[in-house]
Amino acid sequence: MRAAAAVRSECRAAAATAGRAPTREPTMTDAALNRAERKELERLRARAAGRKGRGARWTGAVVLLVLAAITGVLATATVFARNEVLNTDRFVANMEPLYRDEEIRGAVAARVSGAITGALDVEALVAEAVDAVQTKGGPEVLDRLAAPLASGVNSFIDDQVQAVVHSDQFTELWRQANRTAHTSLVRLLTGDGDGALSLDGNDLVLDLGPVLDAAKARLVAAGFDLAARLPELSVTFTVATSESFPKLQVAAALLNAAAWVLPIAALALLAAGVAIAPSRRRGLGLGALFLAVGMLLLWGAVSIGRSAYLAGLGDAVQSPTAAANLYTALTRFLIGGAQTIAVLALIVALACWLLGPGAAATAVRRLALGARDGLARLLAGAGLGFGAFGAFVFRSRRPIEFAAVAAGLLWLVLWRHPGVSGVLTVALVVALFIAVVEVVGRASQDARAAA
Incomplete structure (x- = not known):
C-alpha cells in the first residue's frame, strides 16, 4: 500500500543519510495521506490500542x-465447618459410624472401666473382706489371695463394660x-450454657454418664452388688486439647x-472475572482450573492437618489411634466436598476447551459431529424421523x-453428598441427553430432506 511504501521510503532515506550531517528532509505527516491511507492508519492504531487494552483486561480477569x-476454597471449608459445628443433625450423622470403630470402643471401655474400678477401690474392698474372714477364724493364707481376687474383680468389671460397649x-x-x-x-x-460437652481449661471433654449408667446396671444384673454402691460419678472423655478453645464463642459467631x-x-x-475477560469462554475455563487447583490444595491441607493434629495431642487423650479415626470421620465430608468441586470444575474447564478453536478441540468436535450425523442418517434411513416432535427438538x-x-x-446442588462418582454420573447423564437431542434433531432434518 502507498502509506506503507511511503514509510519504507522514509526509513531507507534515513538509513542512507546516517552518518552525514543532518539536513532538513521532508517528512510524511497525516496531512500527506489520502482518505484510504488515513483509514488504514487509524485501523492499525486502533488495533495497537486494542492489544494494550486486551492485555490489561486479561490481567484484571486473572487476578x-x-x-x-x-x-x-475458604467458602468450602467455612460452610463445612459451620455445618459440622453448629448443625447437630449433621454432626450426629457424621459421628454415628464411629460406634463400629474398635479403637473408639476400646478407648471408651477403658475410660469407663477405669472410672468404675477407681470409684469402688477394689483392692481396699478385697482387703476389707479378707480381714473380716480372718477375724472370724479364717486362715492367714487368705492374705495371699487378696491380689488375685482384686485382679479377678477388675477383670470381671472390664468384661462387663466391654460387653456393654x-x-x-x-x-x-x-x-x-x-x-x-x-x-x-x-x-x-x-453462650447459652454447657452440658454433656464442655470446656475444662484447654480440654474439650465429653460426658460418658449414659455409658457408665448402662455398665453399672449390667454389673448389678450380673450379681455384682457392689456396683450398686457406686456414687454419682462424672466420667468425662477428653476429645481434644487446644489453647484456642477459650476463644471458640467469638470464632463461632x-x-x-x-x-x-x-x-x-x-x-x-468469578462472574466479574469472566465478564471482563476478552474471551469469556477462556475466562470461565481459567476460573474453573484455578478453582480445581485450589480444591486439590485444600485436600492436601486437610491431610497435612491430620499429622499436625496428632502431633499436638496432649496426655489427656487416652488413645491416639481413636483420635486419628475421629479426625478422619470429622473431615471426610470436607475432603469429599473438595474432591467433588474439583472434579466439577475440571469438567467445566474441559467443556470450555472443547468449545475452543484449538486444533485438538476442533478435531474432537468434528469426530463427535461425524458420529452424530452418521447415526442420524441411519435413523432417518430406517424411517425414524420423529415427525413433528423431531422438528420441535431441532428448532x-x-x-x-x-x-x-x-x-x-x-x-448436584440438591444432592447432599454427591461425591466424585455422583458428579461423573450427572455429567454423563447430561452429556448423553444432549447427544440424544442432537441425534433426534438431525435425524428429523435428514428425514425431511429425503422426503
Missing part, C-alpha cells in the same frame, strides 16, 4: 479469577451421647457470618440443552 478460587445398646448410647454433647457444644458456642458471605463473594468474583435444541445443563447443576 479476579485467582481471588475467586481462593475465596471458593460391644452390644447393640452401645449404638443408641453413642448416638444419644453425641447428640447431647453436640447440643451442649452449640449452647457452649452461642464469625464462622456463622462467613459461611454466608464467602460463597456469595466467590461467585461474584429448540439449544434451549433444551441449556436446560439440561441447568438441571444437572440443580441436581
Whole structure:
C-alpha cells in the first residue's frame, strides 16, 4: 500500500543519510495521506490500542479469577465447618459410624472401666473382706489371695463394660451421647450454657454418664452388688486439647457470618472475572482450573492437618489411634466436598476447551459431529424421523440443552453428598441427553430432506 511504501521510503532515506550531517528532509505527516491511507492508519492504531487494552483486561480477569478460587476454597471449608459445628443433625450423622470403630470402643471401655474400678477401690474392698474372714477364724493364707481376687474383680468389671460397649445398646448410647454433647457444644458456642460437652481449661471433654449408667446396671444384673454402691460419678472423655478453645464463642459467631458471605463473594468474583475477560469462554475455563487447583490444595491441607493434629495431642487423650479415626470421620465430608468441586470444575474447564478453536478441540468436535450425523442418517434411513416432535427438538435444541445443563447443576446442588462418582454420573447423564437431542434433531432434518 502507498502509506506503507511511503514509510519504507522514509526509513531507507534515513538509513542512507546516517552518518552525514543532518539536513532538513521532508517528512510524511497525516496531512500527506489520502482518505484510504488515513483509514488504514487509524485501523492499525486502533488495533495497537486494542492489544494494550486486551492485555490489561486479561490481567484484571486473572487476578479476579485467582481471588475467586481462593475465596471458593475458604467458602468450602467455612460452610463445612459451620455445618459440622453448629448443625447437630449433621454432626450426629457424621459421628454415628464411629460406634463400629474398635479403637473408639476400646478407648471408651477403658475410660469407663477405669472410672468404675477407681470409684469402688477394689483392692481396699478385697482387703476389707479378707480381714473380716480372718477375724472370724479364717486362715492367714487368705492374705495371699487378696491380689488375685482384686485382679479377678477388675477383670470381671472390664468384661462387663466391654460387653456393654460391644452390644447393640452401645449404638443408641453413642448416638444419644453425641447428640447431647453436640447440643451442649452449640449452647457452649452461642453462650447459652454447657452440658454433656464442655470446656475444662484447654480440654474439650465429653460426658460418658449414659455409658457408665448402662455398665453399672449390667454389673448389678450380673450379681455384682457392689456396683450398686457406686456414687454419682462424672466420667468425662477428653476429645481434644487446644489453647484456642477459650476463644471458640467469638470464632463461632464469625464462622456463622462467613459461611454466608464467602460463597456469595466467590461467585461474584468469578462472574466479574469472566465478564471482563476478552474471551469469556477462556475466562470461565481459567476460573474453573484455578478453582480445581485450589480444591486439590485444600485436600492436601486437610491431610497435612491430620499429622499436625496428632502431633499436638496432649496426655489427656487416652488413645491416639481413636483420635486419628475421629479426625478422619470429622473431615471426610470436607475432603469429599473438595474432591467433588474439583472434579466439577475440571469438567467445566474441559467443556470450555472443547468449545475452543484449538486444533485438538476442533478435531474432537468434528469426530463427535461425524458420529452424530452418521447415526442420524441411519435413523432417518430406517424411517425414524420423529415427525413433528423431531422438528420441535431441532428448532429448540439449544434451549433444551441449556436446560439440561441447568438441571444437572440443580441436581448436584440438591444432592447432599454427591461425591466424585455422583458428579461423573450427572455429567454423563447430561452429556448423553444432549447427544440424544442432537441425534433426534438431525435425524428429523435428514428425514425431511429425503422426503
